[in-house]
Amino acid sequence: MKKPFTSLIAALAALLLILQAGCGARTATPAPEAPAKLKVVVSVYPVYEFARQVGGDKLDLALLVPPGAEPHDWEPSAKEIIAIKTAKLFLHHGAGLENLAKILTPETLGATQAVAVSSGIPALDLDAAEDADHKHGGHADKGHAHTDAHMWLDPLNAQKEVDAVAAALAAADPPNADYYRQNAANYNSKLAALDQEYKTALAGLPRRDIVTSHAAFGYLAARYGLRQLPIMGLAPDSEPTPEKMAAIVRFCREHNVKYIFFETIVSPRLAETIARETGAGLLVLNPFESLTADEIKQGKDYLSVMRDNLANLKKALRQ
Numbered sequence: 001m002k003k004p005f006t007s008l009i010a011a012l013a014a015l016l017l018i019l020q021a022g023c024g025a026r027t028a029t030p031a032p033e034a035p036a037k038l039k040v041v042v043s044v045y046p047v048y049e050f051a052r053q054v055g056g057d058k059l060d061l062a063l064l065v066p067p068g069a070e071p072h073d074w075e076p077s078a079k080e081i082i083a084i085k086t087a088k089l090f091l092h093h094g095a096g097l098e099n100l101a102k103i104l105t106p107e108t109l110g111a112t113q114a115v116a117v118s119s120g121i122p123a124l125d126l127d128a129a130e131d132a133d134h135k136h137g138g139h140a141d142k143g144h145a146h147t148d149a150h151m152w153l154d155p156l157n158a159q160k161e162v163d164a165v166a167a168a169l170a171a172a173d174p175p176n177a178d179y180y181r182q183n184a185a186n187y188n189s190k191l192a193a194l195d196q197e198y199k200t201a202l203a204g205l206p207r208r209d210i211v212t213s214h215a216a217f218g219y220l221a222a223r224y225g226l227r228q229l230p231i232m233g234l235a236p237d238s239e240p241t242p243e244k245m246a247a248i249v250r251f252c253r254e255h256n257v258k259y260i261f262f263e264t265i266v267s268p269r270l271a272e273t274i275a276r277e278t279g280a281g282l283l284v285l286n287p288f289e290s291l292t293a294d295e296i297k298q299g300k301d302y303l304s305v306m307r308d309n310l311a312n313l314k315k316a317l318r319q
């Protein structure tokens with residue numbers, strides 16, 4: 001007596017399964033697409049590099065300061081301000097490197113989270129670090145001009161910036177937090193190896209003085225016991241006075257400086273003048289503030305640029 005009833009239930013259950021499967025199939029069709037990537041806008045190349053290393057394939061990443069451009073005097077366009085507003089996260093370097101007056105406002109940011117990756121690193125005061133004879137010209141218009149913003153050029157500071165990037169990405173995208181932290185740990189072990197290479201290579205060299213294009217290498221010099229003599233100030237648009245040029249030339253002669261360093265994205269004119277005056281050679285010391293389109297094409301990145309820099313430092317500082 002029960003049989004027809006149970007078979008009716010079985011039939012209904014089967015029908016229900018088919019319907020569910022049908023529904024499931026319909027909603028499943030658009031689902032195979034990749035999950036939406038985290039939209040991140042970054043200001044400058046060092047932050048772009050660390051975000052790329054940590055974010056891997058999980059980010060929709062946009063860089064604002066274009067290849068070959070100097071970040072110190074860059075200003076965002078209206079289009080770039082819209083890109084920032086529509087991102088989940090805006091990562092910038094901070095410490096006065098970029099001019100962020102137009103960006104760090106409630107109007108531009110909207111709901112976008114802004115994070116300065118350098119915020120955990122104590123800043124060097126250039127005036128304290130610099131030889132009293134070679135104070136740079138004033139940059140009152142740039143606000144933080146007396147604080148050295150080039151933290152990433154010390155590989156151990158770079159590790160802190162990598163950690164800051166990972167923390168910001170993890171907070172903005174919790175499901176991938178472990179992925180970001182793992183990538184950061186992997187990259188930081190490469191930075192630790194780079195630090196060891198610098199320590200080993202520079203420890204035994206007799207010379208300590210580096211004459212640089214602008215005052216970008218204060219943290220690197222402090223880490224490895226070098227002394228930086230910058231031709232220009234913290235930003236490369238600050239022309240030295242004739243007195244300062246003469247003082248640098250005098251210093252190079254007195255200390256028998258063999259090479260003057262210049263940068264790939266700044267005119268080498270002043271470095272060439274000093275080299276000509278003193279008979280010194282010229283070598284690149286790249287502050288990795290921006291890469292040229294050519295350097296990007298060659299696949300240059302932070303680690304390779306820092307190893308190129310080390311090779312040139314070894315050349316300049318040996319007997």
Ligand SMILES: [Zn+2]
Pocket residue numbers: 072150214215216234235236287289
């Ligand atoms: Zn700089």
